[in-house]
Amino acid sequence: MTASFDVQTQQGQPTLLVRGSLDINSAPRLAERIDLLLATKPGRVVVDLSALDLIDSSGVAALVKLYKGIRAQGGQLEMRGTRDQPLAIFKLLRMDKVFGIA
Amino acid sequence: MSVATLRLVVPGHLRFRTVAVRFIAEACRLVSGSHMFDDRTGGFQVQHPFDTAFVSAFMEIFNNIVLHAYGGTERGVIEVTASVTVGALALEMRDTGTIFDFHAVPLPALDELPEGGMGLHIARTMLDEISYRPGPPNLWRLSKRLVLPGQL
Numbered sequence: 001m002t003a004s005f006d007v008q009t010q011q012g013q014p015t016l017l018v019r020g021s022l023d024i025n026s027a028p029r030l031a032e033r034i035d036l037l038l039a040t041k042p043g044r045v046v047v048d049l050s051a052l053d054l055i056d057s058s059g060v061a062a063l064v065k066l067y068k069g070i071r072a073q074g075g076q077l078e079m080r081g082t083r084d085q086p087l088a089i090f091k092l093l094r095m096d097k098v099f100g101i102a
Numbered sequence: 103m104s105v106a107t108l109r110l111v112v113p114g115h116l117r118f119r120t121v122a123v124r125f126i127a128e129a130c131r132l133v134s135g136s137h138m139f140d141d142r143t144g145g146f147q148v149q150h151p152f153d154t155a156f157v158s159a160f161m162e163i164f165n166n167i168v169l170h171a172y173g174g175t176e177r178g179v180i181e182v183t184a185s186v187t188v189g190a191l192a193l194e195m196r197d198t199g200t201i202f203d204f205h206a207v208p209l210p211a212l213d214e215l216p217e218g219g220m221g222l223h224i225a226r227t228m229l230d231e232i233s234y235r236p237g238p239p240n241l242w243r244l245s246k247r248l249v250l251p252g253q254l
Contacts, residue, residue: 021120023119023161024116024119024165024169025116025119025120053147053148054123054148054157054161056158056161056162056165056221056224057162057165057218057220057221057224058165060220061216061217061218061220064215064216064217065217067215068215068217084147084148084149084154085148085149085154085157085158088151088154088155088158089158089224092224092227092228093210093212093220093223093224094212094213095212095215098215
């Protein structure tokens, strides 16, 4: 249960791919990637969670940080592919609507 | 009536979190009958609602013990006992770390998009029962019944 993160950019729009388990062990590494991403003032970011198998509250906090950072810059965040356990957690925390995955 | 009692003892450190989560996932699978591991890729997925709920709750309590009871230092162990019965799982987790007031932990302000304080809320919401008794050893009890179709 490890995690990996990749940022792919097409036509200037970054897509953050998160795979595996986003949890208390891996969330700090994602937070570092988020800082680098936000520094580019991307405007709009897509987060692809279709390969995300597990998430805990630390992982959720990292994604909330990304959401708040993008919004503070006047940008937009779109989450795609959320499923199974991560989707259940987002719904429980009422973040499915915030993240536009309802 | 217990079908099986499973025990795991791991150091109270995040390095051993994956081992513990897999242990609980397997205990869940014995109750729900789900299949979690992709035989082709070796991938690990939690899809059944029962597994989702219990694994999610367990991860949060494990994090809590490591970070708050043991303060992120490996100075104790976490003993996990899983009692598997037909249609239910009951878990006991023991640690010898710092105690806290379980009932004083506030609900997170979900409307404000919190970046912390969500762990116990997840655990409380996902399980049928959760309790904490300060020790030593501190004792967490977590339990959930499998809801079968037609039982709602």
